[in-house]
Amino acid sequence: xxxxxxxxxxxxxxxxxxxxxxxxxxxxxxxxxxxxxxxxxxxxxxxxxxxxxxxxxxxxxxxxxxxxxxxxxxxxx
Numbered sequence: 001x002x003x004x005x006x007x008x009x010x011x012x013x014x015x016x017x018x019x020x021x022x023x024x025x026x027x028x029x030x031x032x033x034x035x036x037x038x039x040x041x042x043x044x045x046x047x048x049x050x051x052x053x054x055x056x057x058x059x060x061x062x063x064x065x066x067x068x069x070x071x072x073x074x075x076x077x
Contacts, residue, residue: 010063013056020053028053 003009019026031050034042 004059010056010059014060018053018056
């Protein structure tokens with residue numbers, strides 16, 4: 001569970017796995033454009049690819065939500 005809460009690892013995953021291959025455009029960007037255009041012709045392999053490349057970003061959003069909703073620990077004595 002500690003790996004899923006490691007900022008450095010999640011950002012590294014977003015910059016590598018999430019965006020690879022980088023040229024001519026990040027892979028996840030092309031997939032999101034395809035989905036936004038109606039996802040015509042997408043196969044199961046393409047949907048798996050969206051999940052695979054999008055998972056690091058889901059983890060990043062998860063960490064951000066956890067950090068924003070975490071109440072400050074104030075010790076009043």
